[in-house]
Amino acid sequence: CYLKYCICLTEFEILNIPYTIESFHNSPKEGMIKGLWKNHNHEPRAVRLVTELSLEYKVYDPQLWNGILQKLLAFNMVDYLRKVLVTITAIHPLWQIPTFTRAWRSVILAPFLSASCPPSPMQLDACYESFVLLIKCPILLDLDLVGIAKQYVQLELMAFALGCLLLIPYSEKRKQQIQGFLLSVDPVILLQQVIDHMTTGEVAGYACKIKELALDSIADKKQYEKLIGTKFFPFLKQHMIDNKRVEELANYLVDRSCLDDAISVVTEYLTHEGRPIKSNISPAEILKTFDFACYNDAKPHGYQALVCSHLASRWKKIEMYSYGIINNRYQIIWTLLGPTKAGAR
Known part of the structure; x- marks a missing residue:
């Protein structure tokens, strides 16, 4: 408190206003602030001092604050005004003063000028x-x-x-x-x-x-190509996993022979779902596991045939299985990848 008094007295001295610690302490603060405003509102330093004192002693007279904001705008004290506006946001009655909206608009738009x-x-x-x-x-x-x-x-x-x-x-x-x-x-x-x-x-x-x-x-x-091979692809994978849209991305990747990326997506998805892939499993088996996951969730999809056609040239022994389930009285045929031998690439 003593330090604050000293700082205020220094400011008063610069403005040629005689105050001692005792007289400052004993003065009615609202009257002192309004007197300072009346006689020195044409000086930027005094306007800042009035602002600080008003905040310190919780003097929220709307007419006084309307004048303060007007002067801060007129003196182009944008950086200081920005801090003041954030501070007085908690004082709801001051939202109604005429200059409040204009002050906010001015400081927000100031950088664009x-x-x-x-x-x-x-x-x-x-x-x-x-x-x-x-x-x-x-x-x-x-x-x-x-x-x-x-x-x-x-x-x-x-x-x-x-x-x-x-x-x-x-x-x-x-x-x-x-x-x-x-x-x-x-x-x-x-x-x-x-x-x-x-x-x-x-x-x-x-x-x-x-x-x-x-x-x-x-x-x-379906603009996945914008992110494939970029530093943003991990963001896309996580986004599709979080939003249960992995099949869409897997379809796209397999359709365009981006099999390594497809396997990466499927592996992360299955791990996220609590069905982690064993370390010694083949790429074909990874995709088959993903098919079974979709099968168990009863989410029909048709990318398995695409998987087969794209993987046929890379893995020599791919056996085809057909699985059928009854869902809502309709027969859904699932074509899944069969097991492959190690090193079948």
Whole structure:
């Protein structure tokens, strides 16, 4: 407390206002703050001091705070204003003051006024901070989030743009905007930007949502080739496993003779399902085990014949079995890979 008094007295001295520790301690704080504001609100240093004292002594007079925010904007004290807005977000009565919304909008849009494409590291940091502010902003209903997303698009920061759309409060509008956005952007760019800019800190939760949307877009469009052989393929495998869509990916990989990748996907899936593969099992048996897993789950699929045709040239002895099950009074014929001899490649 003594240290705070000393700091305040130093600021008062710079402003040529005589105070001692005793007189400062005994002064009614709200009256002192309003007096300081009345006589010195034309000085940036005094405005900052009034702000600090108002927060310290919980003086939340709406008229005073409306003036404070106006002056912080006028003096272009954007960095400081950003911190102040986050702090007073917990003071609900201050949300109603006229300058509150304008102040939030100004600090969020400030980086875009001078940023170029591609943004410099410093500009990129400022754009990141703007997105963090958006996450904390209590008045999203009053902001043009689509317009802010377009600002990020102009800087080719697509992941942040999608993050803005995720913040749209109305579910139908949010869904519509996200669907349209995903049609116009390369999901690989989204994944790369998530890794580059959004994996840590306060935006990490939104990074996961953006990654999921990008992977969903790739899976829905069957654009797996965009990720095969890239550092993002493990993300795709895990995504398909988590969302019970392994058969789709396995079909695609086998159909295009990406058998090593298919076996990798199947192995991870079976391990995830509590049916790990034995270390000495052949590739053909791995796929057969996957067929049995699908069989037991009663999920009809037709990629076994494709497996056979693609593996025939690589494994010499593949025996064909036909299994039938009755499901909802229909006969489903399952063609499964038979056992192979070790070293049959």
